Amino acid sequence: MGKNRAFDVTTLPGFTAIAILAFVLLYAPIVTLVVYSFNGGNSVNLWGGFSLKWYKIAWENEAVQGAAVRSLIIAVWASVIATSVATLAALGTTRRKRFRGQTFIYVMINQPLMVPEIVTAVALLIFFSSVKLATGYSGLGYLILAHSAFCVPFAYLPIRARLEGMDTSMEIAAADLYATPWQTFRHITLPLLMPGVLAGAMLAFVISLDDVIITEFVKSAGQDTLPTYMLGQLRRALTPEVNAISTALLVLTVLILTAFFIITKKRG
Template identity: 40%
Template sequence: MVGRIIKRVYLYLIFLFLYAPIVVLVAYSFNESRSRGRWGGFTLRWYAELFRDTEVLRALYNTLAIAVLSAVIATVIGTAAAIGIHEMKRIKKVIVMNLTYLPVINPDIVTGVSLMLLFVFTKPFTQLGLGFFTMLLAHITFNIPYVILSVLPKLKQLDKHVYEAALDLGATPSYALRKVVIPQIMPGIVTGFLLAFTLSIDDFVISFFTTGSGVSNIAIYVYSMARRGVNPKINALSTIMFVTVLALLLIVNKRMSKDNPKVKESVRSTTHHLKKRGLVKSPG
């Protein structure tokens, strides 16, 4: 009994440590006073000023555009790469997986400087200067490994006999991939997309080294503002972004909880049908 209480208190302290700063940020986004040391009353003034500040809105647009584009592209490439890695021989898979882990464990500053040097070196050949496009390429690059690592566990849980049986029944590889494989690994794909989207919004170091003058995301804008003092409008912007991401996460989780029973039932009925036809062997 005592051990259970201690574990519960410990869990609550962890949650308090993680979410108390966010609660404070949200509360102070409604603070009338510019000072973070005192409460001056409830107001929506900073939200109104936020949507009148063109510089903040430009940084927000760059942030969301890069996050969405990099997450979508990285999810497509990462999912295809995960499927290819899953079908590799053992030695090749080990080599490729070690290469996949490198960008994850590599310090951000090393990745950022390396990509900056690469873009500068290739500029005479590509005529591509540092800016929006280079930042987008950088975000796609560091997001792909996270998508691969999110999708691979779902592929390992996949019953390969169902895919092979679909081919035996006349399905083309692309059709079997869309109708058999993708629905079963969809939770991993969604997780990879959300992780890539969140990491892209959160990134500062790599963005700082791969962007050019006149192009900044929210992280770079807040960093430049912090040297002059953080404006309360940033509290309002952070609150909007937090609520948006939280709502997106809740919607996706609710949708996945509804879709998973349907996917499992579909796979179960398909497997049962294939077993009756002798195309999939029963275990044991």
């Protein structure tokens, strides 16, 4: 008998056709969105000639400007807070021997990934409503904290994966040379962990920037983000301005991914 060859899914009949179909179904709507963002007409699905007027209208729209700035503020703060908490959680669950209840802690950290987002949104609404009544404060802090809580598991996964793949010999050597835990973390662990931290921060930023459900439940009046502003526009008169805003968000996401790839490649 000949040697058994390893199973290769690419050799299955129809694999190429199915792969091409999947890519078309995935990217054709995005390409259509980008193309129609340059539509000179007033319809989102009838071509009226090439024009940049909807980008100009979106750029000069004060509501869009406010929502964009608000989205960036929330996403930046949420990514910073979520990544910091996720880094501490990852260190606490990987840089020590297994302990009783460790699996339960994993489940609790990753709970927002397993529970429907609407459930998390309702829970945050109830909690923050009580806080609002008790304090009288109704600023952006609630949205930042809500996004941070939801983004922690997204930041935690790449950071934990990076820690589990890191060699601990340099950390052990630092301890043998009488380095304090803080010195070891600052000069050895953190630089080696930075690609995972950047990946977690990037993922948290994108998740926060894109979130609709939690924002809709937690936000107060006048606190629309770009996604919730666009959702509101879909309920009113729909114009190619929504396509222009969506394309701008897409470009921002691509730029973030490109920057992350360059940074991690250099560190690698």
